[in-house]
Amino acid sequence: MKIKQYHWHHFFGGVALFLLMVQLLSGTVLTLFYSPHLNEAYASVQKIYNELAAVAWVRDTHRWAALFVTLAVIMHFVRSFLRKDYLVRESKTLWLTGVLLFLPLLGFLVTGFILPWEWRGYWFMEMVPNYAGEIFLAGPFLSDFLLDVFTLNRAFVVHVVILPVITLVLLDIHTLSKIKRRAGGLFLYLREHSLLAVPFLLVIALLAYALPMPSQDPAIIPMPLEGEYIPTAEWFVLAFYVPYLYFKGFMAVLLGFYIPFGIFLVLALFPYFLGAKGGMVGDKTRREPHVAGKRGVLLRILAPLRKIIGERALVKTAGAASVFLVAMALFVPLYTVSYASPTMGCNSCHNLTAGIRMGLPPPTFKDRVMNPNLKDNTFMVEHWFYPQVVW
Numbered sequence: 001m002k003i004k005q006y007h008w009h010h011f012f013g014g015v016a017l018f019l020l021m022v023q024l025l026s027g028t029v030l031t032l033f034y035s036p037h038l039n040e041a042y043a044s045v046q047k048i049y050n051e052l053a054a055v056a057w058v059r060d061t062h063r064w065a066a067l068f069v070t071l072a073v074i075m076h077f078v079r080s081f082l083r084k085d086y087l088v089r090e091s092k093t094l095w096l097t098g099v100l101l102f103l104p105l106l107g108f109l110v111t112g113f114i115l116p117w118e119w120r121g122y123w124f125m126e127m128v129p130n131y132a133g134e135i136f137l138a139g140p141f142l143s144d145f146l147l148d149v150f151t152l153n154r155a156f157v158v159h160v161v162i163l164p165v166i167t168l169v170l171l172d173i174h175t176l177s178k179i180k181r182r183a184g185g186l187f188l189y190l191r192e193h194s195l196l197a198v199p200f201l202l203v204i205a206l207l208a209y210a211l212p213m214p215s216q217d218p219a220i221i222p223m224p225l226e227g228e229y230i231p232t233a234e235w236f237v238l239a240f241y242v243p244y245l246y247f248k249g250f251m252a253v254l255l256g257f258y259i260p261f262g263i264f265l266v267l268a269l270f271p272y273f274l275g276a277k278g279g280m281v282g283d284k285t286r287r288e289p290h291v292a293g294k295r296g297v298l299l300r301i302l303a304p305l306r307k308i309i310g311e312r313a314l315v316k317t318a319g320a321a322s323v324f325l326v327a328m329a330l331f332v333p334l335y336t337v338s339y340a341s342p343t344m345g346c347n348s349c350h351n352l353t354a355g356i357r358m359g360l361p362p363p364t365f366k367d368r369v370m371n372p373n374l375k376d377n378t379f380m381v382e383h384w385f386y387p388q389v390v391w
Ligand code: HEC
Pocket: 119, 120, 121, 122, 123, 126, 223, 224, 225, 342, 345, 346, 347, 348, 349, 350, 362, 371, 373, 374, 383, 384, 385, 387, 388, 391
C-alpha cells in the first residue's frame, strides 16, 4: 500500500467520504425493514428492536455514523478554512461544492429524524415548516407548501433517493472525479482511508452496541429527562431552534435563521469575493496553501518548542492546534446549548400505556387549529428540552 498517497490535510474529508459509504450501506439494509406509512413506520422500527437484533445494531450504526459524518465534515471544513483553500483559484468550485454539501447533509439529518414517526419524528416534521415560516415575506408560502407536500412516503423518497443523488452529484464535482483520475482510483482511495477511518468505525460500532438509541420502547418507560448529555446528530439541527428557548420574535429568527444563513452565503461565496481582488493567489499559495495558513499567532506562541521538535513538526503542531481550537470554538457552544436535549425521555409520557392520544402522533398532525401548540415555536422548543416543566 502506498502510504505516501495519504493526504493528511484532507484526512477528515476522507473519513467523511468513508463514513458516507457506511451510511449508504447501512441505509440500504434499513430500507428493507422500514415501512414508510403513517400507521406502520413506528411499528416497523419497533419490530427491528424487538425481533431483529442485528438490524437494530445496523440502525444504531446508521444513527451514530450520522453524528460522526457531520463531525468529520465540520472538521474537514475547519481544516480547509484555516489552510485558506478558498484562495486557491483553481478550486473555487471545490470550495463552493464543499460548502453546498452542507445542505443535503442537513436534509439527511432532518428527514432521518422524521422517518421513525415517533414523537420526536413528529416534532421534527412540525418544526421544519415552522422554521421556514419565519422567513421574511416568503415564510407563509413556504410553510404552507411544506405542510401540504409532507407525507411520510415523500420524506422517505427524499431521504433515500433525492438527497443521495444530490449528494453524489456534488461529491463527484467536489472530489470523486478527481480521485477517480488518480492512480488506483476510488477503490485504492477508499482502501487507504478505510485504514484511517478504522478508529472512527470502531467507536461507532461500539457505541451502536453499547449505547443503542431505540425509538421509544413501551417495555421500558424512562424518566422525562433521560438521555441528556448523549451527543446525537439531532444537536446539529436543534442548534437552529435553540434561540427560541431564550428569545421571542425577531431576535429568535435572527439568531436561528438570518445569521446562520448569512454566514453560510458568505462562506459559500468566499473565494469569489477574495478572488475578485486578484493577485492574492500567488504561486506559493497554490503549492503550499497549508503553510501559508499557519504563519499566525499560534506559531509564535509555540515558537519555544522549535528547538526541541524542529521547524517542520512545529508548523504541523501549530496547524493541528489551530484546527483543534477552532473546532472547540464550534463544538463547545453546540454542546452547551444542546446537552440538555433528552434523547430518550419523550417516551416517559408519550407511550401507549398513557393512551392512544399520548402514545402515537395524532392523525390530526399538521393541523394547527386542532393542535395549536404545533405552531408555537417557544412551546415546541421548551417542550423538547424541558418537557416536564412546560407540561
Ligand atoms: C412530562 C411528560 C412529557 C414528556 C416527557 C414529553 N411530552 Fe410531549 N407532550 C406532553 C403533553 C401532556 C402534551 C400535550 C400538551 C397539550 O396539548 O397541551 C405533549 C405534546 C407534545 C407535542 C405537541 C403536539 C401534540 O400532539 O400535542 C409534541 C410534538 C410533543 N409533545 C413531542 C414531544 C417530544 C419530542 C418529547 C421528547 C423530547 C416529548 N414530547 C416529551 C407530555 C410530555
